[in-house]
Structures are given as structure tokens and as C-alpha cells.
Amino acid sequence: MNLCTDQLAMLLAGPGQLHSVSHIALDPRSSAMTKEAAGYVINHGLAEEIYLMQPDLVLAGAYSGQATVRLLRRLGIPVVRFQPANSLEDVGERIEQMGAALHQIGKAQTMRADFEARLADFGAETGRNPRAILYYANGYSAGDATLAGRILLAAGFANAAGETGLAALRKLPLEVLAMANPDIVITARRYPGTSRSEQILDHPVVQALRENRRGAVMSDQDWVCGTPYVLRAIETLSTARRALTGER
Incomplete structure (x- = not known):
């Protein structure tokens, strides 16, 4: 069910x-x-x-x-x-x-x-912790009191959404996203014919952050549920972090 x-x-x-x-x-x-x-x-x-x-x-x-x-x-x-x-x-x-x-x-x-x-094994990794923000359809983001936020931390990122006072899954206004100025914006994978709720991801603020720095795209199926598949999400994000910081 x-x-x-x-x-x-x-x-x-x-x-x-x-x-x-x-x-x-x-x-x-x-x-x-x-x-x-x-x-x-x-x-x-x-x-x-x-x-x-x-x-x-x-x-x-x-x-x-x-x-x-x-x-x-x-x-x-x-x-x-x-x-x-x-x-x-x-x-x-x-x-x-x-x-x-x-x-x-x-x-x-x-x-x-x-x-x-x-x-x-992921916790044993060392290196710089870039500031990242997860940004979803309808302008939602995830703080540290969420599974997605914990996955972000496990991959070696600092969750910049927490700096804005966001702890759970809540809407993060575009102006707050811009002021947070993260090193990387991470969004969900988009599919053809999806809803208008994803149009916010095309907003100039989001696009500018992704173009001027870096962006990453995650597949929802890896981290929407609390199963061992979250390890795949952590690995994908960890790879993105190493690419961002120039680590091997």
C-alpha cells in the first residue's frame, strides 16, 4: 500500500x-x-x-x-x-x-x-564541505531534520538550507535561495510532460546559481524512501562533491 x-x-x-x-x-x-x-x-x-x-x-x-x-x-x-x-x-x-x-x-x-x-565508509571520507541546497518542485527544500538532508550531510556537504532556519521539508523563497548563495544547487531529475510545479526550477535565480557555480541532478527514486538505496544517492552526491572541490 x-x-x-x-x-x-x-x-x-x-x-x-x-x-x-x-x-x-x-x-x-x-x-x-x-x-x-x-x-x-x-x-x-x-x-x-x-x-x-x-x-x-x-x-x-x-x-x-x-x-x-x-x-x-x-x-x-x-x-x-x-x-x-x-x-x-x-x-x-x-x-x-x-x-x-x-x-x-x-x-x-x-x-x-x-x-x-x-x-x-562514507563517514570516513575527509575533505572540504561545500555548501549545498536541495531545491525541488514548488520551491521546496529540505533541512537537516529530513532524510534528504541527512543524505546530503553524509555525502560531505554542508546543508545551506539550515542556515536559513529551515529544518524540515518547507518552501524556500527564491530570494532566500539567492541570499543563501550556495556553492551548488541540487535538483531532482525532470521528466517530459511533468507538472507546472517544476517551472520554478527554470526561474532565472535558480538558473543563475546553477550556471555561475555548479548544479547536480538527483534521481528521486534513490532517496525518496528509507531503504538501502539511499547509499546510491550518497555515492552520487559524494562524486559531485569531489568534482566540485577537485578531490579524487
């Missing part, structure tokens, strides 16, 4: 254990596991379709499908809900929570240990 729980379940489920994932798991703009998702029955988060599957357990996000979750529980179907990951520490906890839900505790512990070991 939720993209992030879908991906954790696909990573940890045993053969025949997982029956259905949400339709968003097939969307390459959001999902890091589209090929894997194609092997499952697809649902749209509707109580009636999920009930007819007669699952032993439903995995849901904390804020998705509220009415669906309530109805499924009234119908006697157990639902386990997962809070979103707001830090890299949360990723390991969500892995173990999913492992417990699927009775794959050993597999989850191994995955968490591998994730944390690979994450520690």
Missing part, C-alpha cells in the same frame, strides 16, 4: 511471501525497484481490492490510506504501519521492523549491518 514499505518488503520477503505491491512501485520516477515490482500483483490502495486478495498481513505507511487501513482492520485483516524515515539511523530501524513483520529477522539484521557498514 506504500512505496517505501513495498520496497523494503521486496528486499526482505521470502519466496511466495509477498503477493502485491502498490502501483507506484512501477513508476521509475519514484521507485528504485520497478523491475522487481513487475513480478507482483499491483494494487491501488483500495480496501475492496486488497480485501479480495485475502492477505494475512497488509504493510502500510503511517500516513497513507487512512480510510483503507481503518476498513481493513474492521474486516479483520492485520495491518502493520511504518513511520517514514527521517534520518539514516531510521533506515536501519525500518529494515528490522520489516524483518520482524515478515518473520525474516536474520535476513533483516544482516541487511542492516551491511547498510550501516557501507554508510560508515
Whole structure:
């Protein structure tokens, strides 16, 4: 019922254990596991379709499908809900929570240990910490109290959004972006036919910052969820940082 729980379940489920994932798991703009998702029955988060599957357990996000979750529980179907990951520490906890839900505790512990070991390798890197700002559609940015902000820090950047007083995911006015004067502006990958919300990324202020300094583009699927795929996002950003600072 939720993209992030879908991906954790696909990573940890045993053969025949997982029956259905949400339709968003097939969307390459959001999902890091589209090929894997194609092997499952697809649902749209509707109580009636999920009930007819007669699952032993439903995995849901904390804020998705509220009415669906309530109805499924009234119908006697157990639902386990997962809070979103707001830090890299949360990723390991969500892995173990999913492992417990699927009775794959050993597999989850191994995955968490591998994730944390690979994450520690990034922490061992030294060098300059350029000031970066994440800038999304509709003018949103992410502070340090978000998973995206933590990914930025893990890659060796300083999050300039925090200097503006931004802690969570909030709108960052263009004038504040300009005054922050970051060394690099990082935006999400754009797709043909996307919404007007992305037009702000074409604003002269954003374009000037990207042209006069440097810009980087990230794929949303690598860091939208608290899964081990965030390591790929950290690696991409770490490479961008080294290119910016001239490090090898």
C-alpha cells in the first residue's frame, strides 16, 4: 500500500511471501525497484481490492490510506504501519521492523549491518564541505531534520538550507535561495510532460546559481524512501562533491 514499505518488503520477503505491491512501485520516477515490482500483483490502495486478495498481513505507511487501513482492520485483516524515515539511523530501524513483520529477522539484521557498514565508509571520507541546497518542485527544500538532508550531510556537504532556519521539508523563497548563495544547487531529475510545479526550477535565480557555480541532478527514486538505496544517492552526491572541490 506504500512505496517505501513495498520496497523494503521486496528486499526482505521470502519466496511466495509477498503477493502485491502498490502501483507506484512501477513508476521509475519514484521507485528504485520497478523491475522487481513487475513480478507482483499491483494494487491501488483500495480496501475492496486488497480485501479480495485475502492477505494475512497488509504493510502500510503511517500516513497513507487512512480510510483503507481503518476498513481493513474492521474486516479483520492485520495491518502493520511504518513511520517514514527521517534520518539514516531510521533506515536501519525500518529494515528490522520489516524483518520482524515478515518473520525474516536474520535476513533483516544482516541487511542492516551491511547498510550501516557501507554508510560508515562514507563517514570516513575527509575533505572540504561545500555548501549545498536541495531545491525541488514548488520551491521546496529540505533541512537537516529530513532524510534528504541527512543524505546530503553524509555525502560531505554542508546543508545551506539550515542556515536559513529551515529544518524540515518547507518552501524556500527564491530570494532566500539567492541570499543563501550556495556553492551548488541540487535538483531532482525532470521528466517530459511533468507538472507546472517544476517551472520554478527554470526561474532565472535558480538558473543563475546553477550556471555561475555548479548544479547536480538527483534521481528521486534513490532517496525518496528509507531503504538501502539511499547509499546510491550518497555515492552520487559524494562524486559531485569531489568534482566540485577537485578531490579524487
